[in-house]
Amino acid sequence: MKRLFLLLLVLSTGCSISAQEAKTYTKSDTLRGQQIVDQYLDIINFDRLLIDSMIYIETKIVDRSNPTDTMRVHQWYANGRRSRIEMYQNGQLESGYYCNGLSGFRMFHSGRRAWVDLIQSSYYDYVYPLDPRGALFDWRSKGSEIVYDGETRFNGSDVERIFVTSPSTFDRYYFFEKNTGLLFLTKEEDHIYGDSKKTDNAQRIDWRGWHQFTPIGSCMVPTEESYQYKDQIVLIFRTYKLIPFNKTAFTEDYYKH
Numbered sequence: 001m002k003r004l005f006l007l008l009l010v011l012s013t014g015c016s017i018s019a020q021e022a023k024t025y026t027k028s029d030t031l032r033g034q035q036i037v038d039q040y041l042d043i044i045n046f047d048r049l050l051i052d053s054m055i056y057i058e059t060k061i062v063d064r065s066n067p068t069d070t071m072r073v074h075q076w077y078a079n080g081r082r083s084r085i086e087m088y089q090n091g092q093l094e095s096g097y098y099c100n101g102l103s104g105f106r107m108f109h110s111g112r113r114a115w116v117d118l119i120q121s122s123y124y125d126y127v128y129p130l131d132p133r134g135a136l137f138d139w140r141s142k143g144s145e146i147v148y149d150g151e152t153r154f155n156g157s158d159v160e161r162i163f164v165t166s167p168s169t170f171d172r173y174y175f176f177e178k179n180t181g182l183l184f185l186t187k188e189e190d191h192i193y194g195d196s197k198k199t200d201n202a203q204r205i206d207w208r209g210w211h212q213f214t215p216i217g218s219c220m221v222p223t224e225e226s227y228q229y230k231d232q233i234v235l236i237f238r239t240y241k242l243i244p245f246n247k248t249a250f251t252e253d254y255y256k257h
Helices: 004-011 027-044 120-130
Strands: 053-063 067-076 084-088 092-099 106-109 114-117 145-154 159-167 169-177 182-189 209-216 221-228 234-245
Touching: 027 145, 027 159, 027 169, 027 221, 084 120, 092 120, 145 169, 209 234
Parallel strands: none
Antiparallel strands: 053 067, 053 234, 067 084, 084 092, 092 106, 106 114, 145 159, 159 169, 169 182, 182 209, 209 221, 221 234
């Protein structure tokens, strides 16, 4: 599902939707917002495909102003919250994380060039931002609060706007296509829970766009994205494969793939 109009618009002019003034939300706004988000997460949640297989994702992250500065990310997910992530720059492993779902939480330390143990909470702090399903995935356990912020128009189409606050991220507006339920844009505010003083040293992106979703099994998964940070535009391209389950991906420091 290609949204070329969004790709061209975002890359050429940035985001044209402005955030709304603060307002009071009702219980029905909360329920409607949560419903929209949960419906979207059901569309993209590949966990239901992981019965006797695991999913492999290869991601290319490109700085548009410096195309040679490309990072490649390899990710594996299996049932039981098993996961593995390896990030390579210029063919060299720079970051890595894996766990078997219950224990064995490990991280590749780039300075020491070695794998080290992590406590479980630290492991998820590192890997959650790298999950291709995005910041809304598992939003309840992250303590996020979601409300419906109304319907608007974007490039001639009806879209629904959600406002999300979370202890660990900037306050954000999320925009979903009304006819498909798919996310296509986020804008970050300059505060957390309305308090800009907390974010003096944080890194806030200007916008993030989702330009293409591709079916895999009964899911739709994001395959093309971009975001802008300090006038720098970064492009993200993903491919997905369902492959046979291999437990060593989640138990070995060096997994041959």
